[in-house]
Amino acid sequence: MVMYRGDKWHGIMTYFFEMFLQRFKYCYNFVRPADRLWGIRLANGSFNGMMGMLNRKEVDIALGPFGVSYDRSQLADMSHPFMFIDHRIMYPRPQVEPDLRGFYRPFSPISWVVTFSTLLAVFLCLFAIAIITKLAMSDRLQGHPPTFTNILEEGGRIIRWTYGILLSQSMSWTPSQGSGTVLLWIMFSFILSTIYKSNLKAMLILPKITIPFDTVEELVEQDSIEYYILGSTVIHQVLRDAPPGSLYRRAYDKKKGILSGSLTPIAFTLLEEKAAFMTNTLVIKSLMEMAFVKEKDCSQATTREGYLKLFMGVILLPKGSPLVDEVNRVVQAVFEGGLMAWWEDQALRRGSICFNTLATDRKVDLRPLSLEDMYGIFLLYAAGMILAAIVLAFEVINRKVSGEENRE
Structure with a gap:
């Protein structure tokens, strides 16, 4: 990638080109395509961007790096591959959000159902024991059977005791019958409340960060984050030309739009709209570098899984160019010496750090409760x-x- 800042050209491919010039002593002039695009085949059969410039013989070499595609191989000669370009989805880094159901989450839904079912069962058991005991005593002493009011009062005392013990409350009254059930319920409630409080504390200290999607399929199925595609690239062409109804075609049809041209306005657009972006990892690192400069933080994250893997980065030259062998010799030296990875680290140091920071990584600072x-x-x-x-x-x-x- 080559970018113009101030009065100088910068980027990974400028390092490569400088090495190429030192070896072969050519004079050169950087030419930027008017539309700022890599280039793909259009509906009328022509090419835009750097591919169009190659096709029209306006330039002798297109640095790229380019992903390999059939259309590009038919139009231009390709150098040996010197990097493997993966494609991922970049999106706003998820943050810890307030959770309305935070008090509910320490237990799963089935655990809550079992807990309250047990509460009901214990109440019914103690209530039945109490009523049977009162009826037996009234028969033995030939007294009046318990009235409806007595039954309601007894039921009220039992339910208040059962619920209070579950909430670890000190109760002034304890059922005098069913001592085994009473003891088991006290032990069960103590263990349950201890586990609940421990889980709730852990969730408050280290809250779970929800990742919105991690694959193209999940991206297409969700509606919370809109996304763009980098235009005039391999990913643009693959998604556009995918069969109707396929996953990639659905991803293309659901996009918010296509962003192309200079990466700086693209980075600012994504930050402003909090949108996701489908592109290759090299562009993602460049965008993260720009976002870090503006935000002073790694505000973007990427999916852990890639798609369209192992698209080889190459340099393109016009068909039959005499420079192919010379470029390949430099490419081989760069590849074998591991220089491309080193240049990438030098040019995109902060972007590489943000790229390798997982979306679930959280800051050390504690978040105050809102x-x-x-x-x-x-x-x-x-x-x-x-x-x-x-x-x-x-x-x-x-x-x-x-x-x-x-x-x-």
Whole structure:
């Protein structure tokens, strides 16, 4: 890649070209395509970008590096491959977001179902033991059987005790019957509450970061992040020419748009719109380098899995160019000496660091809890207040019923 900054040309391929010139002593002039594109075949059969310049014999060499495609191989001679270009999806680095269901997440849904089912079973068991005991005592002492009010009061005491023990509350009353069930419920509640508090604390200290997608298929299926494609490149051509209904064609049809030209405005567009980008890893590192300069942080991440793997980076020359053998000798020396990786590290040091930083990596700084983090607790509190109001209404009705029975 070659970029113009200030009054100088920069980029990985300028290092290669300087080495080529030192060896063969050619005079040169960098020419930038007017449309700032790599180049693909258009509908009328012509080529745009650097490919079009090669086709029209306007330049003697196109540095690229280019991905290999059939159309390009028919138009130009290719150097030996000197790098392997993978394709990935770049997207805004996911952040720790407030979670409305944070208090609910320490247990899975089935665990909550089992917990409350056990709570109900313990209540019914203790309630049944209490009623059977009262009925047996009334028969033995030939007294009056328990009234409906007595049964409700006993049920209320048992449910308050059962629920209170689950919440680790100190209870002034304990069921006198079913000591085995009582002991097991106390032990179960203690273990359950300890596990819940430990898991909740761990989730608050190290919250889980959700990755929006990691494959092209997941990108197409989701709707939360829009994405662009780098225009006039191999990925653009492959997605555009894919069979209708295929994964790549669906990815092409669902795109928000195509970005092409200079990488600087592309980087700023992606940052502003918080959009994803489908392109090769070299372009991704360049965009991450620019984003780091602007944001002072690794604000972008990439998918862990690539697609369209092992597209070899090559230099293109017009068909029959006498420079092919000379370029290949330099390419071989660069490849065998590992210079391309070193040049990449020198030109895109910060971009390479951001590229190799996983999307799930988090900063050491602790995130203060926001109001949104407390919404779940507030909703739970509101539900508790509603339940308390229902219980209060029940107790008022119960007192009225008890008063009427006493007057009778």
